[in-house]
Amino acid sequence: MKSCKEYQNIFIEDFYDELEPYRRDLLRAHLRQCEKCSRLYKEMLSALPLLAKRQRPEPGAAFWQSYWQKLLQRPELNQTQKHLKKPRLSQSPFFRPRRRYLSTALAIAAFALLAVVWFTGIPWQKQDIPSLINNQLTQTISHINVRKEAALYLERSKLILLGLKNIDIGINDSPSIDFAHQRKVSKELATEAVVLKQQLEKSEQQRLAELISELELVMMQIANHDAVYDDPAIEVLKSGVDNRALLMKINLEEMIMDREKQCLKIQRKKVVTSVSKSAGGENETQL
Amino acid sequence: MQKPDDAVLIDQIQQGDIRAFRKLVERYKKRIYYLAYDLSGNHHDAEDLSQEVFIKVYQSIHRYRPESSPYSWLYRITVNTFIDQKRKKILNIIKPLSTYKADSIPEPAERSAAGDSEKKADSYFLQSHLQNALKKLSKRERTVFVLKHYHGLSIAEIAATVDVAEGTVKSLLFRAIRKMQQALQFLRTEMETREAI
Numbered sequence: 001m002k003s004c005k006e007y008q009n010i011f012i013e014d015f016y017d018e019l020e021p022y023r024r025d026l027l028r029a030h031l032r033q034c035e036k037c038s039r040l041y042k043e044m045l046s047a048l049p050l051l052a053k054r055q056r057p058e059p060g061a062a063f064w065q066s067y068w069q070k071l072l073q074r075p076e077l078n079q080t081q082k083h084l085k086k087p088r089l090s091q092s093p094f095f096r097p098r099r100r101y102l103s104t105a106l107a108i109a110a111f112a113l114l115a116v117v118w119f120t121g122i123p124w125q126k127q128d129i130p131s132l133i134n135n136q137l138t139q140t141i142s143h144i145n146v147r148k149e150a151a152l153y154l155e156r157s158k159l160i161l162l163g164l165k166n167i168d169i170g171i172n173d174s175p176s177i178d179f180a181h182q183r184k185v186s187k188e189l190a191t192e193a194v195v196l197k198q199q200l201e202k203s204e205q206q207r208l209a210e211l212i213s214e215l216e217l218v219m220m221q222i223a224n225h226d227a228v229y230d231d232p233a234i235e236v237l238k239s240g241v242d243n244r245a246l247l248m249k250i251n252l253e254e255m256i257m258d259r260e261k262q263c264l265k266i267q268r269k270k271v272v273t274s275v276s277k278s279a280g281g282e283n284e285t286q287l
Numbered sequence: 288m289q290k291p292d293d294a295v296l297i298d299q300i301q302q303g304d305i306r307a308f309r310k311l312v313e314r315y316k317k318r319i320y321y322l323a324y325d326l327s328g329n330h331h332d333a334e335d336l337s338q339e340v341f342i343k344v345y346q347s348i349h350r351y352r353p354e355s356s357p358y359s360w361l362y363r364i365t366v367n368t369f370i371d372q373k374r375k376k377i378l379n380i381i382k383p384l385s386t387y388k389a390d391s392i393p394e395p396a397e398r399s400a401a402g403d404s405e406k407k408a409d410s411y412f413l414q415s416h417l418q419n420a421l422k423k424l425s426k427r428e429r430t431v432f433v434l435k436h437y438h439g440l441s442i443a444e445i446a447a448t449v450d451v452a453e454g455t456v457k458s459l460l461f462r463a464i465r466k467m468q469q470a471l472q473f474l475r476t477e478m479e480t481r482e483a484i
Contacts, residue, residue: 047468054417
């Protein structure tokens with residue numbers, strides 16, 4: 001004979017029709033005899049139809065449509081993509097022998113290139129210096145442009161955050177004032193953040209991208225905020241900004257940017273003088 | 288449960304084909320999101336959890352063994368991610384805001400119409416109590432209960448997904464149903480009284 005506890009252990013299988021007929025008959029017989037188990041069984045069984053009434057909210061078509069795009073924006077996925085593709089190529093049995101040929105071919109090509117440079121000599125090298133400088137300059141300019149955009153973004157975000165931080169719920173006596181303007185700007189900033197983050201990640205400015213990502217989140221929260229000044233949610237927003245030390249991070253980033261600007265000015269002067277010197281040298285040799 | 292081209296799809300993902308990965312996401316996103324919603328209890332966490340699951344799938348696609356169906360593999364990853372998940376700071380900030388009206392946060396169908404009629408208000412009342420009762424369960428109890436009750440997995444399948452013995456699944460289910468029944472006792476009594484009137 002089984003104990004009550006052992007019978008109670010098979011209630012679950014019976015509720016979900018997973019009990020063999022033989023054991024089910026044994027359980028029924030026990031329930032007829034044991035009042036305690038019978039009451040417990042009935043109580044638990046009666047809760048099941050109520051639990052089945054639970055419904056999930058449907059997130060809507062827009063959510064499903066943007067699901068893949070949102071997933072693509074996750075930095076973890078981008079890191080994995082970079083990481084995944086490389087080993088797969090080397091692991092492929094078809095790729096390995098080709099790679100050997102490729103390395104030999106590359107070595108021959110490099111040797112040939114060196115030979116061409118050696119025989120054609122200095123004039124060819126001289127022509128290449130400005131093009132190298134040009135390439136570097138183009139890279140630096142695109143880098144600066146992204147940082148300029150980021151600086152503007154930080155400035156606008158800082159204003160919103162300062163505005164939020166300066167709200168004193170206890171003192172403010174006009175509960176009808178809402179967040180309309182801040183919400184509008186925050187919405188714009190949250191939208192802009194998506195593109196800016198991608199640009200920053202492309203130019204490998206990870207720290208700044210992370211800060212923009214944090215700001216995007218706060219901007220989204222403000223954009224979705226629909227309450228007046230006396231709302232406790234403002235306190236939540238304020239503490240969020242404090243906890244993440246966002247204003248301090250913006251200030252630090254701005255300081256770094258200022259320093260970079262100064263360094264860049266000096267570098268630009270150096271580049272200009274070196275280009276003018278090399279141009280002057282060429283003219284002298286031609287003369 | 289396995290669709291004929293699931294194996295092909297996984298093979299393509301293993302070769303680094305992102306389009307195949309997209310197909311897999313499109314195929315399973317709803318099931319994984321709903322499981323994530325049942326486990327976490329709110330839209331934001333469910334979205335985050337489900338996306339984290341797909342990232343883990345992509346990261347560990349080389350470890351997939353064809354003996355198990357992709358469906359149960361995805362379920363296992365979802366459950367493990369949910370159980371392991373340390374609550375992020377972000378979620379702590381977002382969560383209180385989810386109670387406010389926002390475009391990005393879907394409202395339960397009943398909630399938007401709540402107040403229109405007594406029936407709809409009752410429905411909203413019931414849904415929120417059911418959700419709260421579910422939240423009172425421990426993570427393990429909730430996982431097992433949700434997989435059984437809302438996703439129709441057998442006890443053996445749950446045991447394989449959660450990686451515990453079938454006996455443990457049964458006792459977790461027993462505790463979960465008992466707790467839910469006790470938490471919703473007042474609701475059932477109220478409903479019975481109303482029906483009697």
